Amino acid sequence: MPTDLTRHAVNVLPEGELERKLKLGRPLRVKLGIDPTAPDIHLGFAFVLDRLAEFQRAGHTIVLIVGDYTARIGDPSGRSEERPILPDDVLDANAKEFAEQAFRVLDRERTEIRFNGEWLGKLSYAEVVRLARTITVARILERDDFAKCFAAHEPISISELLYPLMQAYDSVAIEADIEIGGSDQLYNLLAGRDVMQDYELDPQLVMTYPLLVGLDGEEKMSKSRGNYIGINEPPEEMFGKTMSIPDSALPQWWELLVDGGAHPDDPMQWKLELARRIVARWHGEEAARRGEEHFTRVVREHQAPEEVPEAALPPGDPIHLPALLVDFLGAGSTSEARRLIAQGAVKIEGEPVHDLDLQRGRLEGAVVQVGKRRFMRFVSA
Numbered sequence: 001m002p003t004d005l006t007r008h009a010v011n012v013l014p015e016g017e018l019e020r021k022l023k024l025g026r027p028l029r030v031k032l033g034i035d036p037t038a039p040d041i042h043l044g045f046a047f048v049l050d051r052l053a054e055f056q057r058a059g060h061t062i063v064l065i066v067g068d069y070t071a072r073i074g075d076p077s078g079r080s081e082e083r084p085i086l087p088d089d090v091l092d093a094n095a096k097e098f099a100e101q102a103f104r105v106l107d108r109e110r111t112e113i114r115f116n117g118e119w120l121g122k123l124s125y126a127e128v129v130r131l132a133r134t135i136t137v138a139r140i141l142e143r144d145d146f147a148k149c150f151a152a153h154e155p156i157s158i159s160e161l162l163y164p165l166m167q168a169y170d171s172v173a174i175e176a177d178i179e180i181g182g183s184d185q186l187y188n189l190l191a192g193r194d195v196m197q198d199y200e201l202d203p204q205l206v207m208t209y210p211l212l213v214g215l216d217g218e219e220k221m222s223k224s225r226g227n228y229i230g231i232n233e234p235p236e237e238m239f240g241k242t243m244s245i246p247d248s249a250l251p252q253w254w255e256l257l258v259d260g261g262a263h264p265d266d267p268m269q270w271k272l273e274l275a276r277r278i279v280a281r282w283h284g285e286e287a288a289r290r291g292e293e294h295f296t297r298v299v300r301e302h303q304a305p306e307e308v309p310e311a312a313l314p315p316g317d318p319i320h321l322p323a324l325l326v327d328f329l330g331a332g333s334t335s336e337a338r339r340l341i342a343q344g345a346v347k348i349e350g351e352p353v354h355d356l357d358l359q360r361g362r363l364e365g366a367v368v369q370v371g372k373r374r375f376m377r378f379v380s381a
Contacts, residue, residue: 044212044221239291
C-alpha cells in the first residue's frame with residue numbers, strides 16, 4: 001500500500017481500492033467537504049489538509065466542496081443542535097477567507113474549489129425524491145448520532161436526515177474518486193459510495209483520519225466549541241495556547257502535528273518543543289522565538305509583555321470593571337467577567353482585584369490583566 005498516501009489514516013475502505021484506483025492511469029479526484037459557517041482553519045483541519053497535500057504531490061487533483069447549500073440544512077455530527085444558518089454574503093466571505101488559508105497548505109493551481117449550491121440548488125423535487133430513494137430509513141438510522149436521538153425519543157428533523165444524501169450527491173456531481181474526512185464522518189462518506197453506485201458511477205474510496213483533540217484535551221478541536229488554535233493566530237497566542245494543553249494530549253498532538261519522532265521526556269520540555277515547532281510551521285523560526293520569550297515573560301515569570309496594547313478609558317467615575325472587561329479584554333459577558341474577578345483572574349499592575357467598581361484614577365495608566373495572556377493598558381481619553 002502507498003504508505004505516504006495512507007499515513008495516519010484510520011479507515012481506507014474498501015480494502016485494496018486505493019491500489020486499484022491508482023492503476024487507472026490518470027490523476028484521481030480527491031474530495032473534501034468544508035463548512036463555511038466560520039472562516040478560520042484550525043490545526044485539526046490543517047492536519048487533514050496536509051494529507052490532501054500528499055495527494056497533490058503525487059499528481060492528483062484536490063476538490064474542496066464548500067457546503068454553502070448544505071449549510072442551510074446543518075449537520076449536527078453528534079451535537080444537540082444544528083449549525084447556524086448564515087446569510088449568503090457571510091457564507092461567501094467565509095468561504096473566500098477559508099480558501100486563502102487553505103492555500104497556505106495546498107497548491108492553488110491544482111485545487112478546485114466548488115460550491116455545492118451549484119448543483120444542489122438546481123435539483124427539482126422529482127430529482128430530490130429520486131436521490132432519497134437511494135437509501136432507506138433503516139440505513140440512515142445506522143448513523144450513530146441519529147440512532148441515539150431516535151432511541152432517546154429526541155426530535156430529528158427531515159432536513160437533518162437529508163444531510164448525508166446531499167453530501168453524497170456532491171460526490172456524484174464532481175465524480176469523486178476518493179473522499180477524505182474525520183473519523184466521525186465515516187457514515188456520511190460511506191453513504192457517498194452507495195449513492196454513486198445508484199447513479200452508475202464508480203464509487204469513491206473512503207479515507208478517514210483521527211480527530212485532533214482540542215485545547216481541553218477531551219473534545220475534538222472545533223470552531224464551534226472554541227477549543228482550537230487557528231493557523232492565522234498571532235505567534236504569541238499560538239505558543240501560549242499550545243502550552244495550555246493537558247499533558248494527556250501531548251502524544252496525539254506530537255504524532256499528528258509534527259509527525260512524531262524523538263521528544264523530551266519531561267512534559268514541560270516536550271510541550272515547549274511542540275509549541276516551537278507549531279509556531280515555526282505557520283510563522284517561521286523567529287516568530288517561534290518571540291512566542292517563547294513572550295510565554296516565558298508573561299506566564300512563567302508573571303510579568304507584563306514588553307508591548308501592551310492601549311485603550312482609552314470610557315467616561316465616568318467610578319468605572320464598572322466587568323463592563324470594561326467585556327468591551328476591551330475578551331470577556332464574553334458581564335457575568336463571566338464577575339466570575340473572573342471573583343476567581344482572582346483579573347489583576348491591575350500585577351495585583352488581583354476583587355472590586356466591581358473602581359475609581360478612575362486607579363485605572364489611568366494601569367495595565368489590566370485577565371488570565372495569563374490578555375493585557376490592556378488604559379489611558380485617559
